[in-house]
Amino acid sequence: MKRGDWVLLVVVVVVILLLLLFIVNLDRLFPTPAAQQLLP
Amino acid sequence: MIELARLHFIANALAAFERVRAHAWLVLASVLLDVGFFFSLGFFTTPIKDKLLEQVIVIGSLLSQQAKETGRALGNSGLLQQLFQPEIKPYTINVLLLFLSMVVVTYVVYVIFQGSAWAAARNIASKKTVLRTYLLGFARVNLLWGILYLVYLVLDLIASLRHRIIELVVKTTVPDLLGTGLFIAAVIVGLIALLSYPQLSIRNAFRSVLDVKRIIPMYALLAVIYLVLDFLLTQLLQWSFEFTILIGAIIVLPVMAWARVYIIEHTSG
Numbered sequence: 001m002k003r004g005d006w007v008l009l010v011v012v013v014v015v016i017l018l019l020l021l022f023i024v025n026l027d028r029l030f031p032t033p034a035a036q037q038l039l040p
Numbered sequence: 041m042i043e044l045a046r047l048h049f050i051a052n053a054l055a056a057f058e059r060v061r062a063h064a065w066l067v068l069a070s071v072l073l074d075v076g077f078f079f080s081l082g083f084f085t086t087p088i089k090d091k092l093l094e095q096v097i098v099i100g101s102l103l104s105q106q107a108k109e110t111g112r113a114l115g116n117s118g119l120l121q122q123l124f125q126p127e128i129k130p131y132t133i134n135v136l137l138l139f140l141s142m143v144v145v146t147y148v149v150y151v152i153f154q155g156s157a158w159a160a161a162r163n164i165a166s167k168k169t170v171l172r173t174y175l176l177g178f179a180r181v182n183l184l185w186g187i188l189y190l191v192y193l194v195l196d197l198i199a200s201l202r203h204r205i206i207e208l209v210v211k212t213t214v215p216d217l218l219g220t221g222l223f224i225a226a227v228i229v230g231l232i233a234l235l236s237y238p239q240l241s242i243r244n245a246f247r248s249v250l251d252v253k254r255i256i257p258m259y260a261l262l263a264v265i266y267l268v269l270d271f272l273l274t275q276l277l278q279w280s281f282e283f284t285i286l287i288g289a290i291i292v293l294p295v296m297a298w299a300r301v302y303i304i305e306h307t308s309g
Contacts, residue, residue, distance in 0.1 A: 005171065007172075019149075030095065
């Protein structure tokens with residue numbers, strides 16, 4: 001694989017990790033009264 | 041059969057089939073990318089959809105609480121004004137942000153997986169393609185289609201609300217003509233979008249559409265194959281759900297890989 005391909009792979013992995021981070025933090029980013037009560 | 045093969049769109053379909061047969065590993069990669077696409081789309085958008093629904097429920101309960109207190113459904117102001125009053129405004133903004141993030145997430149997942157699948161299809165069609173160059177072009181071309189998709193979602197939301205209100209007023213079921221019209225327009229734009237992928241050119245896509253003698257038979261053949269598969273799978277579904285999913289994945293995904301190669305063959309030939 002060329003250097004550009006590695007860069008692309010890293011970018012894709014980082015984007016997917018950012019999406020995951022966004023998904024797991026949805027309750028903190030967009031709190032609702034019910035979700036707020038559940039959070040510590 | 042020989043007479044049929046002389047027809048340009050049939051000849052290209054057969055040529056695409058031969059190319060698919062000759063590149064089994066790339067077809068397998070294409071199938072895995074499609075599986076990855078559907079899985080990721082569900083995995084990333086379902087929590088956002090759930091969150092969106094949660095916010096809408098909160099807005100609904102706050103509005104009905106207010107209606108109970110004031111004794112009027114929407115007070116003296118309109119729905120939009122109600123949605124932006126201090127108590128409800130944060131949830132309305134959340135709904136808009138979640139809606140936007142769902143479009144962005146769909147765009148990112150689509151570009152990564154479908155862009156790679158189209159790059160694989162170009163390689164199957166013996167059009168040497170560098171993945172990173174193709175993905176960047178795919179992301180650029182899909183910006184326009186993504187914006188049009190966002191416009192469609194907003195218009196569809198307005199149309200379905202309007203339809204619901206009309207049904208509530210006349211107290212009977214009414215055909216949703218505007219919604220159906222919008223859906224047909226979205227399908228047509230989607231079919232034009234597919235034509236922009238072989239050469240990553242929106243101008244070429246519109247130029248191809250004007251060549252109706254070439255494009256209509258191609259899409260007609262794809263539609264017939266889709267309808268036949270849909271009919272067969274629906275029949276199977278009555279028998280066994282798991283078996284239908286299995287057969288569907290074994291047949292439909294390679295057909296999707298073939299369809300991409302066919303579109304590339306037929307539009308660039």
